[in-house]
Each structure stands twice: as structure tokens, then as C-alpha cells.
Amino acid sequence: xxxxxxxxxxxxxxxxxxxxxxxxxxxxxxxxxxxxxxxxxxxxxxxxxxxxxxxxxxxxxxxxxxxxxxxxxxxxxxxxxxxxxxxxxxxxxxxxxxxxxxxxxxxxxxxxxxxxxxxxxxxxxxxxxxxxxxxxxxxxxxxxxxxxxxxxxxxxxxxxxxxxxxxxxxxxxxxxxxxxxxxxxxxxxxxxxxxxxxxxxxxxxxxxxxxxxxxxxxxxxxxxxxxxxxxxxxxxxxxxxxxxxxxxxxxxxxxxxxxxxxxxxxxxxxxxxxxxxxxxxxxxxxxxxxxxxxxxxxxxxxxxxxxxxxxxxxxxxxxxxxxxxxxxxxxxxxxxxxxxxxxxxxxxxxxxxxxxxxxxxxxxxxxxxxxxxxxxxx
Amino acid sequence: xxxxxxxxxxxxxxxxxxxxxxxxxxxxxxxxxxxxxxxxxxxxxxxxxxxxxxxxxxxxxxxxxxxxxxxxxxxxxxxxxxxxxxxxxxxxxxxxxxxxxxxxxxxxxxxxxxxxxxxxxxxxxxxxxxxxxxxxxxxxxxxxxxxxxxxxxxxxxxxxxxxxxxxxxxxxxxxxxxxxxxxxxxxxxxxxxxxxxxxxxxxxxxxxxxxxxxxxxxxxxxxxxxxxxxxxxxxxxxxxxxxxxxxxxxxxxxxxxxxxxxxxxxxxxxxxxxxxxxxxxxxxxxxxxxxxxxxxxxxxxxx
Numbered sequence: 001x002x003x004x005x006x007x008x009x010x011x012x013x014x015x016x017x018x019x020x021x022x023x024x025x026x027x028x029x030x031x032x033x034x035x036x037x038x039x040x041x042x043x044x045x046x047x048x049x050x051x052x053x054x055x056x057x058x059x060x061x062x063x064x065x066x067x068x069x070x071x072x073x074x075x076x077x078x079x080x081x082x083x084x085x086x087x088x089x090x091x092x093x094x095x096x097x098x099x100x101x102x103x104x105x106x107x108x109x110x111x112x113x114x115x116x117x118x119x120x121x122x123x124x125x126x127x128x129x130x131x132x133x134x135x136x137x138x139x140x141x142x143x144x145x146x147x148x149x150x151x152x153x154x155x156x157x158x159x160x161x162x163x164x165x166x167x168x169x170x171x172x173x174x175x176x177x178x179x180x181x182x183x184x185x186x187x188x189x190x191x192x193x194x195x196x197x198x199x200x201x202x203x204x205x206x207x208x209x210x211x212x213x214x215x216x217x218x219x220x221x222x223x224x225x226x227x228x229x230x231x232x233x234x235x236x237x238x239x240x241x242x243x244x245x246x247x248x249x250x251x252x253x254x255x256x257x258x259x260x261x262x263x264x265x266x267x268x269x270x271x272x273x274x275x276x277x278x279x280x281x282x283x284x285x286x287x288x289x290x291x292x293x294x295x296x297x298x299x300x301x302x303x304x305x306x307x308x309x310x311x312x313x314x315x316x317x318x319x320x321x322x323x324x325x326x327x328x329x330x331x332x333x334x335x336x337x338x339x340x341x342x343x344x345x346x347x348x349x350x351x352x353x354x355x356x357x358x359x360x361x362x363x364x365x366x367x368x369x370x371x372x373x374x375x376x377x378x
Numbered sequence: 379x380x381x382x383x384x385x386x387x388x389x390x391x392x393x394x395x396x397x398x399x400x401x402x403x404x405x406x407x408x409x410x411x412x413x414x415x416x417x418x419x420x421x422x423x424x425x426x427x428x429x430x431x432x433x434x435x436x437x438x439x440x441x442x443x444x445x446x447x448x449x450x451x452x453x454x455x456x457x458x459x460x461x462x463x464x465x466x467x468x469x470x471x472x473x474x475x476x477x478x479x480x481x482x483x484x485x486x487x488x489x490x491x492x493x494x495x496x497x498x499x500x501x502x503x504x505x506x507x508x509x510x511x512x513x514x515x516x517x518x519x520x521x522x523x524x525x526x527x528x529x530x531x532x533x534x535x536x537x538x539x540x541x542x543x544x545x546x547x548x549x550x551x552x553x554x555x556x557x558x559x560x561x562x563x564x565x566x567x568x569x570x571x572x573x574x575x576x577x578x579x580x581x582x583x584x585x586x587x588x589x590x591x592x593x594x595x596x597x598x599x600x601x602x603x604x605x606x607x608x609x610x611x612x613x614x615x616x617x618x619x620x621x622x623x624x625x626x627x628x629x630x631x632x633x634x635x636x637x638x639x640x641x642x643x644x645x646x647x648x649x650x651x652x653x654x655x656x657x658x659x660x661x662x663x664x665x666x667x668x669x670x671x672x673x674x675x676x677x678x679x680x681x
Contacts, residue, residue: 036504037504173650201650202652202653204609207640209385210388210642210643210644211649213381213385217381242517243524244519262508263506266511
């Protein structure tokens with residue numbers, strides 16, 4: 001009998017912290033989804049760091065009235081659709097009010113359906129495939145640009161600025177990389193550039209010598225490389241230069257990552273890529289730079305977009321004064337301000353507009369080179 | 379024609395690396411009839427140790443002044459480390475199970491593979507480790523055919539290692555002891571050959587070769603990652619089976635064939651299905667000759 005009383009008391013003691021936890025601290029829960037392991041781990045970690053920075057900055061500026069703190073739950077998707085869906089379900093169970101992510105379009109598309117069923121707003125900082133927002137989901141937003149804007153911009157650049165007459169295209173068969181490669185192919189054929197070949201490699205391949213030999217033999221003016229992530233792209237660039245491929249290499253937004261030059265080094269010099277335009281002279285960007293660089297190093301691909309996505313979400317929640325999804329959405333649609341990466345204003349589909357320009361790798365840095373309206377930049 | 383020659387060169391470079399890894403599978407199988415699934419991790423560990431050693435020399439600035447010495451030292455250090463690692467793995471994961479069923483040792487090998495791969499991830503991080511690029515940057519051009527210095531270095535080093543291994547196994551006393559242990563452990567113990575020592579040595583040599591392949595891989599592709607051991611490990615295992623598992627010459631041949639089929643499949647048919655071609659060849663050969671290409675003399679030349 002005595003034992004039973006003791007054990008009941010012990011169990012009661014275990015419950016105490018939970019009781020207090022529910023009463024005292026009121027926290028707002030934000031989730032992020034990005035690949036933290038696997039081949040795209042560095043891009044995923046940049047996104048996590050961007051979200052984390054935004055939450056810290058927002059809290060320092062006063063946070064959200066009525067909440068003691070903002071809790072952050074970064075989830076790993078490993079760029080795997082199944083794991084992304086599992087991560088989305090986990091975030092739902094944790095009771096998040098909004099999600100920033102994911103990175104791979106092939107992860108964002110299935111996981112957004114899970115979140116949309118529960119009306120949780122999701123803002124992707126990096127998934128550029130058109131279907132992300134074209135499916136008509138109520139609570140899907142996108143901070144970065146769209147591939148059906150990127151592809152024509154890339155095609156225009158290849159035709160007008162590089163004066164190419166022939167092109168050889170390679171992709172690695174992901175929703176994003178193949179979707180973009182197909183888009184470029186269609187756009188460039190319309191402009192009268194001849195496609196000498198469109199080949200596919202597999203995710204995780206390291207040896208591209210066979211396909212590069214083929215590209216070398218075709219000797220197109222431009223070699224368009226659309227791979228998921230900077231790491232295989234850097235390996236392909238390295239092997240292409242070693243094999244003596246003469247075609248001009250043009251690639252896409254996934255390579256906008258300083259580590260691309262870290263691996264490819266001298267081989268990356270002179271490579272062109274398309275990526276959303278960010279004005280580095282705005283006070284918003286400079287403030288972010290001061291905050292981010294000392295802690296995480298050089299600003300990479302999607303850290304700025306992740307920061308803007310998070311800030312937009314928190315601003316909307318603050319303005320709504322509630323975590324009710326419909327109110328958050330209404331406030332998100334009203335946003336109109338200058339963010340770190342771009343000017344933020346969501347359109348009816350949840351897109352916030354594209355601003356693709358071409359960059360060139362010069363001395364190990366991405367330098368803005370060309371823009372669709374006025375051509376060469378200075 | 380030039381296209382064919384270029385693809386042939388690509389195939390030899392890749393196939394040579396597979397051959398080096400396949401040797402470890404086949405030698406261990408020859409001696410203790412175990413498929414060492416952790417073998418791919420020795421390859422990955424070698425790639426990392428090589429990256430650390432070369433990065434260190436590069437940081438000190440010796441890489442530009444004494445490239446050959448740095449490279450030799452890095453290879454020697456990394457191969458010694460991997461040999462040591464493999465001997466340790468054998469002592470921990472396989473030796474206690476030697477008298478148990480083969481399935482137990484096989485499962486232990488799979489577990490060791492996961493353990494080592496995750497160990498690499500936790501200690502070295504999820505990012506690519508970059509190799510210094512100062513080495514062997516030039517290339518020869520013969521019309522459309524290009525051979526880089528790096529490819530020449532890799533192919534010639536691979537050839538040296540393969541010849542050296544053949545000499546060791548077929549011309550020295552140690553090699554004779556290995557072959558004797560492979561044929562009959564009890565009999566060789568009766569003529570004073572310590573089977574434990576020979577098994578350790580076999581693991582050490584196999585891991586050393588895989589390690590050399592790992593460094594060449596890092597030099598050739600520019601970077602290494604913690605999970606890089608898996609796919610080449612599977613391909614090299616297929617190569618060992620293709621050549622006739624347990625047979626050294628077979629493993630070399632099998633590695634070259636798998637590398638060639640992969641490259642020619644990608645170059646002439648479709649690069650999407652290049653992995654499929656390698657395994658189609660494997661299935662076709664095993665269908666007509668279940669012991670593998672060199673399988674018929676499995677009893678007298680295996681190690």
C-alpha cells in the first residue's frame with residue numbers, strides 16, 4: 001500500500017513540469033524543412049541558418065505581443081519526398097503555426113499537400129518548379145523565382161548575350177533540374193538555337209566522363225548544366241575543363257553557392273549562371289550581412305530567401321494578432337516591403353515575382369553580368 | 379574512332395579504381411569466405427585521410443615545391459591508417475564470429491559498414507571535403523582525344539599496385555602462406571602458418587588498396603563525402619563476383635569490365651541507365667558461368 005502511494009506521488013512529480021509548461025511559457029512555434037543530411041546538406045543548412053537569424057532578429061526587435069518566445073524546429077528532408085512528408089507530419093504534431101521550406105521542389109510539392117490540409121502556411125525559399133504554386137493550394141507561398149521565368153531568361157541570355165547557335169543540355173532527372181532543363185530547351189528552340197543533345201545523368205553520379213566526351217564531340221556553343229545542388233555541378237565543371245570541353249558552360253540557381261567554386265576552383269572561372277537579382281547595396285541587405293557573415297560565413301544561395309520568408313511569416317502573424325491561418329494569409333497578402341533579397345509582395349497564386357539575371361564567375365566570386373531588359377550590366 | 383578511344387580512356391580510369399576496391403572483397407573472401415561489406419567504408423576513410431593529409435601539406439605550402447614527396451607521404455600514411463583500421467575491424471567484428479555461421483559474420487559486416495559510414499559523417503561533417511587542386515593539372519591533346527596528367531597518374535599507379543600485389547601473392551613466401559591459408563586453414567596451421575596473422579594481413583592489404591583508390595578518387599573528382607563508399611563498394615563487389623570471387627586476376631578483370639561497360643553504356647546508349655548495363659552484364663555472365671569469368675581455377679589461385 002505504502003509503495004503504491006509512493007509510486008503515485010512519484011508519477012505526480014513527473015507531471016509537474018508539464019503542468020507548469022502549459023501554463024507559464026507561451027511560445028510561438030515555427031518549423032523549417034530543408035535537407036540537413038545527404039548531398040544537399042549545405043544548401044539545407046544555409047536555409048536553417050537564414051530562418052534562425054530571422055527569428056533572432058525579430059525577437060530582438062520586440063517579438064510578437066503575447067508570446068514569450070519563438071521556438072524553432074528545423075526538420076531534415078534529405079531531399080527525399082517521403083522524408084519530407086514525414087517531416088511535415090512531425091511539424092503538424094509539434095503544433096507549428098507556419099513552415100519555411102523545403103529546398104528540393106520534389107520535397108516541397110508532396111509535403112505542402114500535408115500542410116495545406118491543416119491550413120498551415122508554407123513559404124518556400126528555394127523551390128523554383130512552377131507546380132509548387134500552380135496547384136492552387138490555399139496556403140502555399142514562394143519567396144524565390146519560378147522556373148518558367150528562369151528558363152526564358154536563361155534562353156534569352158544564351159541567345160542574345162552569348163550569341164550561341166547550338167546547345168547541349170544535361171540534367172539529373174529531379175523535378176526541379178529536369179523541369180528547368182526542359183523549359184530551357186523549349187524556350188531556346190523557339191529562339192532558333194539548335195539543341196544538339198539533351199542527356200540525363202543520375203542523382204549521386206560522380207563520374208560524368210562519358211557524357212562530357214559526348215558533349216565534347218558535339219562541340220555545341222553552350223553546355224547547359226541543370227543539376228540539383230552545387231556539388232555534382234562542381235564535379236561536372238571540373239571534369240569538363242579537364243577533358244577540354246570548349247563549350248561555354250551555363251548553369252542555374254542551384255549553383256549560386258560559394259562552395260561551388262570551393263570544389264571546382266579554377267575550372268569555375270568564366271561559368272555563367274542565372275539567379276534572382278539581389279541588390280547588395282540596400283540597408284536591409286547590409287544589416288543582414290553584418291549579422292549573418294560573422295556567424296555562418298559567406299552568404300550562400302538561399303539564406304537570404306529563407307530570412308525573408310521567415311520575416312514575412314512573422315510580420316504577418318504579428319499584424320494578424322492571431323495564429324488563425326486565414327488571418328495570417330490575409331496579412332501575408334497585404335505585405336509590401338523591401339526585404340533582404342528582394343521587394344516582397346505576394347501575387348494571387350502566392351508567388352512573389354522573379355528577377356532572374358545572369359551572373360559570371362570572376363576571381364572566385366559571382367558577379368552580376370547581364371539582365372534581360374537592358375543587357376550587359378556595366 | 380576518336381570518340382571510342384576517349385571513352386576507352388575514361389573506362390580504364392574508372393575501371394582501375396573499381397578493380398582496386400574489388401581486390402579487397404575477393405582477397406578476404408578467398409581467405410575466410412566472408413563478403414566484407416564494410417570494405418567500401420575503407421575506401422571512403424582512405425579518401426578522407428588523403429584529403430586531410432594533402433590539405434595539411436598544401437597548407438604548409440609544400441605541395442607546390444615538393445608535389446611528389448607530399449603525394450607519396452599522403453598515400454603511405456593513409457594506406458597505413460586504413461590497413462590498421464581494417465585489422466581493428468576484423469578483430470572486433472569478424473574474429474569472434476569466425477566459428478559461427480557465415481550469416482552472422484555477414485550481418486556483422488553490414489553493421490560495421492553502417493557504423494563506419496556514420497562515424498565518418500559525425501566526425502567529418504556532412505559537407506564535401508575538398509582536395510587540393512595543384513597536382514597534375516595539365517593534359518595531353520591528340521586531336522579530339524584528351525588524356526589528363528591525373529588520368530596518367532591514376533592508371534599508372536593502379537597498374538603498379540596491381541603488379542605489386544601479383545608479385546606479393548604469387549612470388550613471395552608471405553603470398554604462398556596466404557594461398558595456403560586460403561586452401562586449407564588446418565593444413566597450413568600444421569605447417570606453422572599462423573592463420574590469424576595471415577587473415578589480418580589480407581585485410582590490411584585489401585584496405586590499403588581500397589584506400590589508394592579512395593585518394594585517387596578524391597584527386598580525380600575533386601572532393602570526397604562521407605557516403606561515397608556505398609555505390610563504388612557495390613560496383614566493386616559486383617566486379618569481384620563477375621571476375622569469380624576469390625580470384626585476384628578475376629577481380630582486376632571484373633573491375634575493368636564494370637568500368638568499361640558503365641562508360642560505354644553511358645556513351646553509346648544512355649547515361650540514364652549506365653548502372654543498369656553493368657548489372658545486366660553481371661547477370662548475363664553469372665547465368666552462363668555461375669562461378670564468374672575466372673571461376674574455373676578457383677581452387678588453385680584464389681587467395
